[in-house]
Amino acid sequence: MRLRITHLTERGNGVAKHGGSTYELPFVLRGETTSAKEIKKVKHHVYALPFSIGNFSPLRKKPDCIHFGTCGACHFRHLTFRDSIILKKEGFLEMLRKEIKKWDTLDTLVYDNMRTKMRIKTDKESLY
DSSP: EEOOOOOEEETEEEEEETTTTTEEESSSSTOOOEEEEEEEEEEEEEEEEEEEEESSSOOOOOOOTTTTTTSSOOOOTTTTTTHHHHHHHHHHHHHHHHHHHHOTHHHHHHHHSSOOOOOOOOOOGGGO
16 A cells, blocks of 8 residues: 655654554655555554655655664654754644644633733753
């Protein structure tokens, strides 16, 4: 089966939909197509490994780590540093958007002209 990667998770895995299931694959980029080997299936979520990538993304570069794809520690080494920061930022903003969507009060705060800004309090340990 051929999968088309539609977006990346916050962990850097590619996401594709096929036959009513969502596939998550490491080491691929948005817009690429790939053949995949299913590793694990949980309900309608399938974890898979790509084995043939076609339609390479223009963002893809040769990984600068000889262990890329085998050790699992460097998910973004097939991108330039700048592009990896952009994708991480997009992933973070998407994750934040999903969390904010859970808050029923957000629309009320904006439409009732109460508070239109929010502060997210963190401690120093959570930043590392």
